[in-house]
Amino acid sequence: MAKIWEGVTDGITDSLADDFNSSVRFDSRMYEEDIKGSMVHASMLGLKGIISQAESEEIISGLEGILNDIKTGKLVIDYSCEDIHMFVEAELTKRLGDTGKKLHTARSRNDQVALDLRLNLRKEIDEISELLCKLIGTICDKAEENKGAIMPGYTHLQRAQPITFGHQIMAYAMMFLRDIDRLKSTRKRLNISPIGSCALAGTTYDTDRFFEAEKLGFSEPCLNSIDGVSDRDFVLEVLFCMSAIMMHLSRFSEEIILWSSWEFKFIELDDSYTTGSSIMPQKKNPDMAELVRGKTGRVYGDLLGLFTTLKGLPLAYNKDMQEDKEGVFDAVDTVKMSLKVFTAMLKTLKTIPENMKNAAGKGFINATDLADYLVKKGESFRNAYKISGRIVADCMKNGFVLENFPIEKYKEYSKLFDDDIYKAVNLEECVNKRISFGGTGVKSVENQISVVRAKIS
Numbered sequence: 001m002a003k004i005w006e007g008v009t010d011g012i013t014d015s016l017a018d019d020f021n022s023s024v025r026f027d028s029r030m031y032e033e034d035i036k037g038s039m040v041h042a043s044m045l046g047l048k049g050i051i052s053q054a055e056s057e058e059i060i061s062g063l064e065g066i067l068n069d070i071k072t073g074k075l076v077i078d079y080s081c082e083d084i085h086m087f088v089e090a091e092l093t094k095r096l097g098d099t100g101k102k103l104h105t106a107r108s109r110n111d112q113v114a115l116d117l118r119l120n121l122r123k124e125i126d127e128i129s130e131l132l133c134k135l136i137g138t139i140c141d142k143a144e145e146n147k148g149a150i151m152p153g154y155t156h157l158q159r160a161q162p163i164t165f166g167h168q169i170m171a172y173a174m175m176f177l178r179d180i181d182r183l184k185s186t187r188k189r190l191n192i193s194p195i196g197s198c199a200l201a202g203t204t205y206d207t208d209r210f211f212e213a214e215k216l217g218f219s220e221p222c223l224n225s226i227d228g229v230s231d232r233d234f235v236l237e238v239l240f241c242m243s244a245i246m247m248h249l250s251r252f253s254e255e256i257i258l259w260s261s262w263e264f265k266f267i268e269l270d271d272s273y274t275t276g277s278s279i280m281p282q283k284k285n286p287d288m289a290e291l292v293r294g295k296t297g298r299v300y301g302d303l304l305g306l307f308t309t310l311k312g313l314p315l316a317y318n319k320d321m322q323e324d325k326e327g328v329f330d331a332v333d334t335v336k337m338s339l340k341v342f343t344a345m346l347k348t349l350k351t352i353p354e355n356m357k358n359a360a361g362k363g364f365i366n367a368t369d370l371a372d373y374l375v376k377k378g379e380s381f382r383n384a385y386k387i388s389g390r391i392v393a394d395c396m397k398n399g400f401v402l403e404n405f406p407i408e409k410y411k412e413y414s415k416l417f418d419d420d421i422y423k424a425v426n427l428e429e430c431v432n433k434r435i436s437f438g439g440t441g442v443k444s445v446e447n448q449i450s451v452v453r454a455k456i457s
């Protein structure tokens, strides 16, 4: 097939090479950004007198027509084109004749693709931030409902101290808030306009890059045209943000998988977010959570893949850079799907506070409170720790828990013990005494919820 760059060569390439070279299958999703960028470029060319006003207007309305036709399905993108930029330009020329051929004055596909990708990822960042806000809102609602649901908090996956389910899941709200913040800061660095860098060196035409940057919502044009076409840091940053979101979702998924198992049964997933087994009739599998956990590896792969692609590239543009898109689009799509399904799964799951409480009552998770009781009565913490350890061992050996260990037995270990020990080791007490800022006490969790809600509203 003869190419637009026919000249030095005959422009005829092997069809296998064409297929290999083509990116239109995946970059066509940027058609809107490509056309909008071209409209602003045409308008700048007209304003600066590089093409006539009439030509500029004709190109803009031609592009508008193409955009509408693609949107309404009247125009189907031709997958035999090299990429979306070539397709739009070819279609414009088909519609306008020679005037269409003037659009590509004072630009190159190198700055064009850098522009399209920035515009596209900027839009995705905004959508993903919205989805994160919805997830955080759902976490706050669940935390509010379960701010008094006592469960064991774990370290090393061993029962450690009593906490509430509300407190536990609010920890995830903090992580997702940081994810939004990371996206925001990535957006700031991404929001610099490369258009007008041209192939790499700028141009001899009297262009106005500031006009183009402003019209496309960028904060400024990039300062160095070589950097403008070579930089893919913004793609890496987006991929890092996607990886962090998936990592947070994956940890949360892992807990949901554990909590919904028969060994824990702290929660029950709604039927609509589980699957059955083809052979075991009793099964209700947490596939959604497992898939989110599984897909995390893929998103990390997208990040590492691009790091590796870029590492040895000389300046400026190299075709290797075409490999930036599939990975980041895959990561963005995976994150959006995962966030949507995870939020719906969380919203519909039911907590089973009796089972949480039951688990909390079995693991001596109030042993720290036992030690603290003695400290408050004048014992040193190290001695109190030792005494408490011995009492726990005694309880385990003789089938007691701290709540029903007889007072005479307590007194054998220290004369500081009195009847008020039972209040001190009561689980509700243990939770509600943790009034330190950020702690698990109900008041603290209420405060966390209200601060977080204000941040996402």
Ligand code: ARG
Pocket (backbone or CB within 6 Å): 023, 027, 082, 083, 109, 110, 113, 317, 319, 321, 322, 323
């Ligand atoms: N499809 C190319 C990409 O995604 C567009 C830029 C092509 N530039 C070039 N000089 N061949 O990177």
